[in-house]
Amino acid sequence: MTVHHPTPAPNTAVSAETASADMSQGEARTPRRVLRILLWHVHGSWTTAFVHGGHTCLLPATPDRGPDGRGRARTWDWPRNAVDTPWERIRGSEPDLVILQRPHELALAERLLGRTLGRDVPAVYVEHNTPRDDVPVTRHPMADRDDIPVVHVTHFNDLFWDCGRAPTRVIEHGVPDPGYRYTGETARTGVVLNEPLRRWRFTGTDLLPTLAERVPIDLFGMGVAGVPDHFGLPPSRLRAHEDLPQGAMHDQLARRRAYAHPLRWTSLGLSLIEAMMLGLPVAVLGTTEAHEAVPPEAGTVSTDPRVLAEALHAFHEDRDLAFRTGTAARAAALRRYGLTRFLDDWDRVLQEVTS
Template identity: 35%
Template sequence: MSPLRILTWQTPDSYLYYLSQLPHQFHVITDAAQLRGQRSRRLNGDNVHPLSAEQARHEQFDCILFQQPCQYLEEQYLYLNAAQRQLPRIYLEHSSPGEHPTDMRHPVDDPSVLLVHVTAFNELMWDNGRQATRVIEYGAMPAPDVQYSGERPCGLVLGHPREQQGRRLGGDIYRRLGNSVPLEWTGTMTEVPSGDGESIRHQLPVLAAQCRFLFHSDRYNSLNLAVIEAMMIGMPIIGLATGEMASVIQNGVSGYVDTNLQRLETHMQELLDDPHYAYALGRGAQRRARERFGMHRFLADWCAVLKLVTGKAA
């Protein structure tokens, strides 16, 4: 069967990279600045095609994949014609509810749209209303030719300075533990900006792999894909036992999760003092990531969902 023509949007880049491993053609609404550079380096893959918003209504697609509220609530009416808006549609929800942890209604209110959550925690916390839902957990691949060394006695914290100021993402925790434990913040595991604003995939893991452990400081965020990418290269994880993290990290096997910051600080110091122990936990994290978040399962789940909504076997 011919590959499906799927219209989606550019965000988030890491997820799109893994999604594009499917045997389908992805047409990605892309802003003008990136179109001027023709094929953005973020949209790597011969089956990923940047598309201007003005072009979208003149193309033919088999499925529409929304990933943000503005795309579903506004942009489909601005950029798509009436026939396209009747195509099989999926809304991919990446985040936990932001306004209220348990009582926030999901913006999609249309039984003809399939709501796909990236974690079971997200599906649990959202008020999904009358929507049919599915959970497709993350899939990831280890960065090529990158292995954890942990040679630097410090912890890596994902995020950016502005993000680290908020309590939801644990800015206060980062500052508090940073007074006694060497912690460094950075961007995502697979993308780092270059001088021209583009994103260079797989450069950051080389630097990240040198840190002793990764610290997931988010109080209320289901699961960061970058945590899985770190596990894939054999990096031990320390984090709060909140969201989906509690089901991903097994204490003493792949890292440590807890809600007691004093205990987390103790575990951090253990890894800083004993690089061999950190390496052993990293191997456990790698095994866990490959078993649960391998690409074979991820792609099979997506093929099943696409077959469900379009009636076409991949």
């Protein structure tokens, strides 16, 4: 069964300051029935939202804090119900549910638990990514079984993945409200990309020079330090800010005049939603789920990078326009991607799967 969430009707008559704030980071709620959930810390932003649901989240932890043992986040504010769980203690942890996020986790979880997922222990597979390879006929790793539901984070992914026999649902992202912080005092455009040189066309890294011709850019994220030299662009056109803590990055972004989101092939970058919640006006490459996330009053969505560059230039030239658009962007993001809605959706699925 596929569950779709309707898009709320636009309502731009909400000021940035008075827009109803959602749950903020660090506050975990108390669910009706607290579950013990085994899940790996794979995507920091998504996991941050999920652990705020108040369930006991058992996070595999290894001494090297590698990809299969990151445990609790070191630079994010997570509530106490997110618990480091060494590998050797997983077998006796008795989870009510396992959340899978990568194909190899199915065999790994069964080995560590000594139990079969879908039969001995309920499981859900969260698909964070757009399909690769032979799109749109890419088969999902869970496509041949009907005992592990697949939960997509966007309707686009639900449409493009071939999930075969697997039941599917859509639970759109939820983001802790960072609060309205926009000042726009720095006449530069913010961009957030992780590993942009390695991911290249996926992240739209190749589009940065086109944008930088019209507006100076400040690039934030992991692995961004070498990007200006790669393009031969001076700091006046492109500056890199390597791997700032989330709170510091939000403060820096809020000072920028506008936000650009050039990603080509991604489910929906949470940095875009965060920028909108901060109150920045946005210019977004119109691929995958972008048109759903950004209504017309909140910014510009286009598949033409030159259109995005001109929109950013307009925000730089007209601060009133930038403030009005950013106010609408914040209201739109809070309506659709608030943390409370996300946790409500997940509670329904968790209770259903474990009942």
